[in-house]
Amino acid sequence: MRLLFDHGTLVLAEAPDLKAERVPGLLWDPRVALFRAPAWRYSAVCAALRNRQPAFRDEVRPSLLPEPASWAAPELRPYQRAAQLSWELSGRCGTIVLPTGSGKTQVAIAAMASSGVRALCLVPTRALLEQWSAELAAAYRGPVGCLGDGRRALEAITVSTFESAYRLMPRIGARFELLVVDEAHHFGLGVRDEALEMSIAPQRLGLTATPPSEPALSRLAELLGPIVYQLGIGDLAGKWLADFDLVTVHLGLSPAERASYDADHRVFSRFNRHFRRADPNASWQDFASAAAQSPEGCGALSAWRRNRRLLQFTQAKAEAVGLLLARHRESKVIVFTADNEAAYGIAREHLVMPITCDISRAEREAALSAFRVGHLRALVSARVLNEGIDVPSADVAIIVSGTQGEREHVQRVGRILRPLPGKRALIYQLATRATSELRRAIERRHALAPVRLAAR
Amino acid sequence: MLPYALLRVSVHLEGERIVPHYFTPRDEPWLSVLLDEFARFTGRRRVDWVERLREPLPVRAPKTKLRIALCVLEPLCRARPAAAVPPKEARAALFRAASASHAPRGAVLASVAASFAVSPVELDRALFADLAAERRVAAAPASFSAARLARDANLAIVVSLVRRASQVRITARGKYRALIGHARFVGLICRASRLGSAGEGIVLDVSGPFALFHHSELYGRALASLIPRLVNCDDFELSATCSLGGNSQLSALSLRSGDPLAAGGELALPERRLERKFERDFRRAAPDWELIREPAAIGSGEILIFPDYELAHRHRPDRRWLLEFVGFWTAEYLIEKLRRLRAAGIDNIVLCVDQRRECADSVLPADPRVIRYKTSIDAGAVLAVIAGEPRVK
Numbered sequence: 125m126r127l128l129f130d131h132g133t134l135v136l137a138e139a140p141d142l143k144a145e146r147v148p149g150l151l152w153d154p155r156v157a158l159f160r161a162p163a164w165r166y167s168a169v170c171a172a173l174r175n176r177q178p179a180f181r182d183e184v185r186p187s188l189l190p191e192p193a194s195w196a197a198p199e200l201r202p203y204q205r206a207a208q209l210s211w212e213l214s215g216r217c218g219t220i221v222l223p224t225g226s227g228k229t230q231v232a233i234a235a236m237a238s239s240g241v242r243a244l245c246l247v248p249t250r251a252l253l254e255q256w257s258a259e260l261a262a263a264y265r266g267p268v269g270c271l272g273d274g275r276r277a278l279e280a281i282t283v284s285t286f287e288s289a290y291r292l293m294p295r296i297g298a299r300f301e302l303l304v305v306d307e308a309h310h311f312g313l314g315v316r317d318e319a320l321e322m323s324i325a326p327q328r329l330g331l332t333a334t335p336p337s338e339p340a341l342s343r344l345a346e347l348l349g350p351i352v353y354q355l356g357i358g359d360l361a362g363k364w365l366a367d368f369d370l371v372t373v374h375l376g377l378s379p380a381e382r383a384s385y386d387a388d389h390r391v392f393s394r395f396n397r398h399f400r401r402a403d404p405n406a407s408w409q410d411f412a413s414a415a416a417q418s419p420e421g422c423g424a425l426s427a428w429r430r431n432r433r434l435l436q437f438t439q440a441k442a443e444a445v446g447l448l449l450a451r452h453r454e455s456k457v458i459v460f461t462a463d464n465e466a467a468y469g470i471a472r473e474h475l476v477m478p479i480t481c482d483i484s485r486a487e488r489e490a491a492l493s494a495f496r497v498g499h500l501r502a503l504v505s506a507r508v509l510n511e512g513i514d515v516p517s518a519d520v521a522i523i524v525s526g527t528q529g530e531r532e533h534v535q536r537v538g539r540i541l542r543p544l545p546g547k548r549a550l551i552y553q554l555a556t557r558a559t560s561e562l563r564r565a566i567e568r569r570h571a572l573a574p575v576r577l578a579a580r
Numbered sequence: 581m582l583p584y585a586l587l588r589v590s591v592h593l594e595g596e597r598i599v600p601h602y603f604t605p606r607d608e609p610w611l612s613v614l615l616d617e618f619a620r621f622t623g624r625r626r627v628d629w630v631e632r633l634r635e636p637l638p639v640r641a642p643k644t645k646l647r648i649a650l651c652v653l654e655p656l657c658r659a660r661p662a663a664a665v666p667p668k669e670a671r672a673a674l675f676r677a678a679s680a681s682h683a684p685r686g687a688v689l690a691s692v693a694a695s696f697a698v699s700p701v702e703l704d705r706a707l708f709a710d711l712a713a714e715r716r717v718a719a720a721p722a723s724f725s726a727a728r729l730a731r732d733a734n735l736a737i738v739v740s741l742v743r744r745a746s747q748v749r750i751t752a753r754g755k756y757r758a759l760i761g762h763a764r765f766v767g768l769i770c771r772a773s774r775l776g777s778a779g780e781g782i783v784l785d786v787s788g789p790f791a792l793f794h795h796s797e798l799y800g801r802a803l804a805s806l807i808p809r810l811v812n813c814d815d816f817e818l819s820a821t822c823s824l825g826g827n828s829q830l831s832a833l834s835l836r837s838g839d840p841l842a843a844g845g846e847l848a849l850p851e852r853r854l855e856r857k858f859e860r861d862f863r864r865a866a867p868d869w870e871l872i873r874e875p876a877a878i879g880s881g882e883i884l885i886f887p888d889y890e891l892a893h894r895h896r897p898d899r900r901w902l903l904e905f906v907g908f909w910t911a912e913y914l915i916e917k918l919r920r921l922r923a924a925g926i927d928n929i930v931l932c933v934d935q936r937r938e939c940a941d942s943v944l945p946a947d948p949r950v951i952r953y954k955t956s957i958d959a960g961a962v963l964a965v966i967a968g969e970p971r972v973k
Contacts, residue, residue, distance in 0.1 A: 499676050
């Protein structure tokens with residue numbers, strides 16, 4: 125029997141009498157008349173085949189990449205060391221959850237150094253590709269490979285964007301023994317999961333600040349391993365992250381806005397009540413699908429959309445942003461909005477540089493550099509600064525609105541918690557009274573609590 | 581190109597056959613209403629148009645088809661407003677000045693506007709003029725009727741399917757020269773052969789983007805640009821194997837003359853800088869050789885070859901070479917091409933291969949008749965091949 129790597133899968137050749145059901149993931153592929161298994165089951169397949177007769181020959185790993193060079197392992201903080209140890213005790217397969225700014229990359233570097241195997245690090249954006257390449261180059265004594273942003277250099281330690289990994293994994297999936305996935309919460313829902321499925325790497329490390337909810341969490345546990353260590357912002361604030369105050373600013377609606385909100389809310393509630401009576405446990409997706417089937421439902425959805433849009437940037441919020449920017453003239457401020465439209469509105473009105481997906485990468489980087497050295501005192505962003513960009517230190521965050529719930533909130537707050545001596549960050553969360561926004565603001569506040577408290 | 585999710589609901593499968601849900605004359609009433617609504621937003625911001633589309637049209641429109649029609653209209657929503665100051669410079673100057681000053685907004689705006697020698701209003705307008713959010717809805721051409729929109733939408737479905745093809749076979753009769761010219765111009769990996777003994781038509785076997793490893797996006801775009809040209813032929817058939825699912829299963833698409841597709845306009849192929857430079861360099865390096873552009877097609881058996889140049893020695897008429905620019909390539913394709921040329925007895929040909937358009941992670945075959953290039957063709961290298969071994973055919 126020969127076990128081979130074939131386009132991101134494992135193929136078992138010369139195995140005529142094999143009982144496939146006893147080997148995890150192995151299926152008969154009638155197209156090529158061979159047994160086939162997903163590459164990520166490599167360890168399990170090997171373990172199942174090990175004691176069989178005839179003995180199998182493992183021809184999966186081509187020795188195309190050199191052995192890794194030595195590392196200058198980074199100095200870890202106590203919680204980082206604990207995270208690394210937990211991962212190692214879990215068989216070097218698991219996900220570490222640490223808040224933004226707590227040094228997840230350092231944990232990954234320590235893990236790679238202690239493993240001493242060929243490693244492929246996956247990152248979601250080109251900005252993170254640069255950042256990881258620079259940090260690895262500082263700790264690793266050999267050349268660091270890079271896949272993405274127009275570069276294609278494979279080395280024993282390589283960084284790749286998710287996109288490049290997705291495209292190249294059918295060919296490079298057998299070359300690395302360790303897979304490190306930054307911002308791992310992007311996987312698990314099916315989008316590009318194949319990038320992880322097509323790698324044989326028996327050692328896997330996922331890193332995230334915001335683990336996904338089910339069913340993505342279970343899928344992630346299959347592909348990267350379960351959560352082996354978890355701390356939240358509340359656990360590290362004050363010592364390893366800057367301490368912070370979270371102020372929820374309660375605002376009202378203008379009479380015209382209130383009239384419009386109430387009218388639309390009535391339209392939505394009527395349909396929603398009717399629907400919930402029939403199916404109390406239905407999800408939002410179920411509701412949206414059902415609503416799209418009838419004119420009343422479409423009207424309800426339209427009303428809900430209008431209200432959501434209204435709450436994202438009300439008159440009171442616009443005024444509050446002005447007042448807060450004026451109050452914190454001497455601080456570095458980041459304003460987070462729900463959409464680009466509101467970001468441009470604030471940028472135009474208060475002369476604050478916007479960082480959005482429409483602004484080119486070069487201009488964004490120039491603006492972030494200017495913010496870092498103090499030439500710009502404030503930035504406004506919708507979603508671009510949520511994750512994937514190395515945001516310079518800031519003291520004040522104004523969260524005008526959001527669309528992505530608690531995960532987005534944790535990411536945003538993490539952006540301003542980079543510790544500095546004597547720093548106490550200030551986070552303003554704007555919420556409109558007597559609307560659903562207030563309930564969501566309370567939920568978001570809970571998401572920042574220490575992990576054990578949040579779990580209760 | 582339609583997003584995959586939209587494409588998937590724009591067709592259905594009958595066995596292994598793909599059946600596109602074409603727009604028909606019955607769709608024209610609601611398409612007319614859509615065009616009227618679109619016209620109402622001419623000159624306004626694209627985001628306003630997008631916001632409007634969140635609410636239903638005054639007439640009932642099939643959801644999937646409406647989304648396809650909007651995809652077709654999307655290129656008209658990208659007009660950039662004029663800006664008195666380059667927006668990027670305006671942003672850099674204004675936001676930095678505002679950070680450095682405690683002056684009110686109006687004063688900062690006026691002072692930065694003065695430094696650009698424009699009014700504050702012009703500076704304010706220029707601030708985000710280059711961004712997608714500020715793009716304007718342009719007026720649709722006068723000829724853009726509901727019927728035309730329907731045909732364009734059908735073309736969008738077909739083109740999106742072809743961009744997911746692994747193999748395409750086109751049979752064309754009458755007015756097919758423009759089609760071949762376009763296939764060569766965009767550099768498709770294709771093989772041309774004669775149709776019928778009298779050569780009344782042509783068969784093009786074209787690799788699809790899904791058969792390639794690299795440049796599949798670029799290649800797909802190049803292949804898609806062929807389809808509107810196909811409609812100009814007197815008679816055509818197209819059959820393609822397309823991937824329409826995550827399980828790599830291939831389904832068959834077939835098109836023929838009479839399908840309700842929009843035709844592409846006659847395309848004047850622009851002269852490439854690469855060709856201009858090569859001609860200039862070659863004439864300088866080889867004064868004894870005459871360069872004849874686009875000689876007649878050469879046929880051998882069923883196979884047709886369309887060289888870009890014929891190189892004829894001025895004093896020795898027996899010395900003639902052909903030169904062809906190869907666009908996208910795989911090693912397999914080049915080896916097969918060389919083999920067929922050899923089998924057809926055509927040895928006096930030089931293939932100039934663009935190294936950057938390699939599609940299969942493969943190594944260029946070592947053959948003296950293959951010259952690689954990146955940005956320009958080395959006229960000296962061509963001369964070395966053709967002067968090295970006189971060849972008489």
